[in-house]
Amino acid sequence: MRTILVIGIGAGDPDQLTLAAAAAIRQTDVFFLLDKGAEKHDLIALRQDLLTRFARPGHQVVEVRDPDRDRKTDGYVTAVDDWRRQRADLLETAIAEHLPDGGTGAFLVWGDPALYDSTLAVVEDILARRRIAFTYTVIPGVSSxxxxxxxxxxxxxxxxxxxxxxxxxxxxxxxxxxxxxxxxxxxxxxxxxxxxxxxxxxxxxxxxxxxxxxxxxxxxxxxxxxxxxxxxxxxxxxxxxxxxxxxxxxxxxxxx
Structure with a gap:
């Protein structure tokens, strides 16, 4: 069985990382990072800095290009649902291809995963499809x-x-x-x-x-x-x- 960790990493300061989050990073084999494009590359860089400090040697990083959300439509809820579904499509494929059975993967979530973040909804969407199986744990973080x-x-x-x-x-x-x-x-x-x-x-x-x-x-x-x-x-x-x-x-x- 695969394991997924949804790790809250705080608002950006590495010193705000909790002991539980640091321990979760150390036990992770594969990190799945959503790449939001060249303009926001420093968001990836901040995560990479955390991995340099806390991840164990030999870990793998899989970057997935975050789909663009339709910001012009009047149907906000529908647009967000579509965006999350596209994220789930991409991350489901990434997990299937890069995380072997018995492995531990992780998502590094800004702030706290429970506060205005879509990762938990995406994870539940992937599980509901029943094409890949995993258990998952949420590690809270310091919110913005x-x-x-x-x-x-x-x-x-x-x-x-x-x-x-x-x-x-x-x-x-x-x-x-x-x-x-x-x-x-x-x-x-x-x-x-x-x-x-x-x-x-x-x-x-x-x-x-x-x-x-x-x-x-x-x-x-x-x-x-x-x-x-x-x-x-x-x-x-x-x-x-x-x-x-x-x-x-x-x-x-x-x-x-």
Missing amino acids: VATLAARHRISLNRVGRPFLVTTGRRLAAQLPRDVDDIVVMLDAHCTFVRYVDEDLDIFWGAYLGTPDEILIAGHLGEVAERIVRTRREARERKGWIMDTYLLRRRDRPAGA
Whole structure:
């Protein structure tokens, strides 16, 4: 029986790798890496650095070209489902060809596999097809959300209040009124600019846990344009960007 390990590797800082993740890397025979193209080659390089530090001699690396997702269609859910299915097709083939029976393969997942990542859904899709058999284990990692809070030296929640983790797409629909602390991921359009008239603080971070890390915090109305400009310049310089932020209401007391 093959074994697959889905390993959360943190937001980019090798020192954030957990002891469990390091041990899982050491027991892996074959690593399957999704290559997102030349612009994001440094994402592969960061993973390769982890393997240099923690993988055992003789391990194999199999790079699979990540399929492009249709970002122009109005059918977002359908587009994501199609994209995951294409990923499953490619990774199923890679596992069948490169991981022998009794071997251990691994996926290195940015942040934590349970938070806005498709790897677990892809693995379940492959298993459901019943063409190849394997068991799999998930090793949690330090998420970009946790890294964001640590870098800004803040707590995500305040006493007696919940916090929400959502996406830019959902934030574009409306600013939640029943929660005062809102973590936003996957926001390619700087949706926070819609709410500069609200009494909100923002804690923003890009390339968290990497040498290119950028942090900006302050009252949203005062720093929103700076974040937009900084984000645009960073994306032009590197060809890609991953960022996360927390919006926090200033004015409403707990229980209001």
